[in-house]
Amino acid sequence: MTNLELRKHANDVRKGIIMAVHSAKAGHPGGSLSAADVFTYLYFEELNIDPKNPEKEDRDRFVLSKGHTAPGLYATLANRGFFPVEDLITLRKLGSYLQGHPNMHIPGVDMASGSLGQGISAAVGMALGAKLGNKDFRVYTLLGDGEIEEGQVWEASMFAGFRKLDNLCVLVDNNNLQIDGPIDQVCSPYPIDEKFKAFNFHVINVDAHDFDALRAAFAEAKATKGSPTCIVLHSIKGKGVSFMENSVDWHGKAPNDEEFAVAMADLDKIEKELDKEV
Amino acid sequence: MRTDVKKIATRESYGNSLKELAKEFSQLVVLDADLAAATKTNIFRKAYPDRHIDCGIAEANMMGVAAGLSLTGFIPFVSSFAMFAAGRAFEQVRNSIGYPHLNVKIGATHAGVTVGEDGASHQCNEDIALMRTIPGMVVMCPSDDVEARAAVRAAIEYEGPVYIRFGRAAVPVINDKPDYHFEIGKGSIVREGSDVTIVATGICVDSAMGAAEKLAAEGISAEVVNICTIKPLDEDIIVNSAKKTGKVVTVEEHSVIGGLGSAICDCLCEKHPTPVKKIGMQDVFGESGSAVDLVHKYGLDADGVYQSVKEFL
Numbered sequence: 001m002t003n004l005e006l007r008k009h010a011n012d013v014r015k016g017i018i019m020a021v022h023s024a025k026a027g028h029p030g031g032s033l034s035a036a037d038v039f040t041y042l043y044f045e046e047l048n049i050d051p052k053n054p055e056k057e058d059r060d061r062f063v064l065s066k067g068h069t070a071p072g073l074y075a076t077l078a079n080r081g082f083f084p085v086e087d088l089i090t091l092r093k094l095g096s097y098l099q100g101h102p103n104m105h106i107p108g109v110d111m112a113s114g115s116l117g118q119g120i121s122a123a124v125g126m127a128l129g130a131k132l133g134n135k136d137f138r139v140y141t142l143l144g145d146g147e148i149e150e151g152q153v154w155e156a157s158m159f160a161g162f163r164k165l166d167n168l169c170v171l172v173d174n175n176n177l178q179i180d181g182p183i184d185q186v187c188s189p190y191p192i193d194e195k196f197k198a199f200n201f202h203v204i205n206v207d208a209h210d211f212d213a214l215r216a217a218f219a220e221a222k223a224t225k226g227s228p229t230c231i232v233l234h235s236i237k238g239k240g241v242s243f244m245e246n247s248v249d250w251h252g253k254a255p256n257d258e259e260f261a262v263a264m265a266d267l268d269k270i271e272k273e274l275d276k277e278v
Numbered sequence: 279m280r281t282d283v284k285k286i287a288t289r290e291s292y293g294n295s296l297k298e299l300a301k302e303f304s305q306l307v308v309l310d311a312d313l314a315a316a317t318k319t320n321i322f323r324k325a326y327p328d329r330h331i332d333c334g335i336a337e338a339n340m341m342g343v344a345a346g347l348s349l350t351g352f353i354p355f356v357s358s359f360a361m362f363a364a365g366r367a368f369e370q371v372r373n374s375i376g377y378p379h380l381n382v383k384i385g386a387t388h389a390g391v392t393v394g395e396d397g398a399s400h401q402c403n404e405d406i407a408l409m410r411t412i413p414g415m416v417v418m419c420p421s422d423d424v425e426a427r428a429a430v431r432a433a434i435e436y437e438g439p440v441y442i443r444f445g446r447a448a449v450p451v452i453n454d455k456p457d458y459h460f461e462i463g464k465g466s467i468v469r470e471g472s473d474v475t476i477v478a479t480g481i482c483v484d485s486a487m488g489a490a491e492k493l494a495a496e497g498i499s500a501e502v503v504n505i506c507t508i509k510p511l512d513e514d515i516i517v518n519s520a521k522k523t524g525k526v527v528t529v530e531e532h533s534v535i536g537g538l539g540s541a542i543c544d545c546l547c548e549k550h551p552t553p554v555k556k557i558g559m560q561d562v563f564g565e566s567g568s569a570v571d572l573v574h575k576y577g578l579d580a581d582g583v584y585q586s587v588k589e590f591l
Contacts, residue, residue, distance in 0.1 A: 061349075103377065103378065104378045104379070110349065111345070111346070111349065111374075111378065112373070112374075112377050112378040114373070115369060115373040115374075117338075118338075118342050118370060118373055118374045119342075120342070121338070121339045121340075121341070121342020121343055121345070121346065121370070121374065122342045122343075122345045122346040122349070122374055123346060124339070124342065124343055124346060125342060125343035125344060125345055125346020125347045125348075125349070125350075126346040126347075126349055126350050127346070128331070128343060128346065128347060129346060129347045129349070129350025129351065129352055130350060132307070132328075132329075132347075132350075132352065133350060133351065133352075135350070151338070152338045152339055152342070152370075155334075155336035155338060155339035156339045156342065156343075158334070158336070159333060159334070159336065159339055159343065
């Protein structure tokens with residue numbers, strides 16, 4: 001898939017995030033938008049998956065360890081064909097299968113998540129399961145940069161590094177903001193790359209919004225043998241929506257009707273620009 | 279505790295069962311957190327080193343790894359002391375195993391005060407309460423070697439999350455009868471009686487039997503019900519016995535808050551209100567000492583149960 005096609009899909013994913021969170025009047029747009037490009041790359045390019053057969057045995061697994069960015073995952077799964085895009089506006093509503101955080105009843109979701117620090121352990125278990133069962137599938141998990149303040153992340157990393165789980169790719173969305181403020185002012189986890197290196201990971205730093213860079217990073221991860229890979233995604237929280245970018249206020253807040261209109265206009269503008277590119 | 283019968287610790291039964299079942303169930307893997315010698319999963323490890331995964335001293339991660347393994351077709355038995363399996367890793371068990379309803383079995387050893395000399399920090403009297411609040415979790419507490427082995431087999435044959443509680447101390451084998459039958463969710467009447475019902479779980483079944491004998495010598499007929507599966511509870515056996523005797527005493531090596539006694543009260547207050555006396559740890563921490571001395575001090579041995587029943591009647 002070309003970078004232009006990926007950028008168009010990513011913009012659709014961003015629209016889905018805004019529509020879902022606006023409709024729900026709650027949810028987490030900031031970290032969903034910062035990860036929209038990596039969600040898109042994973043589901044449209046990287047992962048061996050089949051929307052018609054979400055549970056096919058040899059599929060690659062993805063665990064959204066930062067489960068609060070479910071709107072980003074759901075918008076991607078919907079745009080990839082796992083369920084109707086129209087369902088996104090049922091997010092967080094009573095009776096909807098699109099729960100506030102991912103669970104096992106959502107097509108394409110491999111593991112329930114939301115309590116921070118736990119998804120990475122499940123991903124590590126899946127990667128170990130592939131090794132024990134002589135299976136070729138790979139396992140990916142996405143963590144927030146605030147999330148890595150959880151001790152369990154380092155228990156899991158120690159285990160994965162020690163066991164040389166080279167079928168595991170840990171992604172850290174480093175948008176630099178957590179609920180209470182910039183991560184280096186709350187309880188800094190920096191240097192993130194050096195920490196994962198110390199836990200015996202192969203580490204790649206990458207611009208989270210550059211598809212060429214993402215393509216190269218995922219290829220490098222796949223080619224890396226004998227250790228798990230951590231890709232530190234240098235991202236912009238709220239990416240794509242003018243007033244949400246780099247703003248901690250939009251971690252877990254829904255836009256009102258006026259803000260919704262501005263956000264959609266921002267994304268429409270990006271769409272028109274992308275349509276002009278050949 | 280009686281001294282005239284064969285004794286074995288249920289943690290030993292756990293390790294032996296895992297080894298026995300490994301041949302039949304190729305998906306069985308065992309996880310431990312640096313306690314394989316104590317939890318007895320080293321019996322399994324010796325025979326199947328490639329299927330034993332030592333996760334190091336990191337119980338939270340171990341629960342998640344087990345969840346991931348179950349999602350790739352394995353049946354993991356996660357092993358640690360009850361304090362760490364149910365206590366430290368409670369939220370991981372709740373969110374990574376219980377909520378997605380995964381086929382993970384938790385084998386928690388060193389439950390209750392019979393941990394002994396290590397003292398209160400390691401004596402988990404809260405695990406039954408914690409585990410039984412998780413929707414869909416099966417909670418079992420076997421009374422001896424025979425029942426522990428049967429419970430481990432039943433757990434692997436059952437699809438879904440299971441918590442099994444084992445003890446450190448050697449306890450008498452009381453279920454070695456030809457007609458012994460085990461089923462998840464079924465209790466058993468181990469002694470018939472008409473004046474009072476003593477419902478016990480785990481190692482306290484033997485104490486209840488001893489107490490019933492002493493009571494019989496004084497003309498008091500006690501019915502003893504063994505509840506291995508605390509959840510789902512065999513409500514019929516409890517209600518029917520309560521209807522017969524009109525008085526119920528519960529005995530457990532666990533806090534009286536949230537454990538077997540609470541489960542029995544939950545059942546009876548709805549289905550057949552009956553006076554209940556709960557014997558167990560009375561909202562206190564344990565302490566260092568030998569297992570025998572501790573069960574005596576806290577009134578969980580046959581003498582203690584006998585005294586409590588007498589006071590209650």
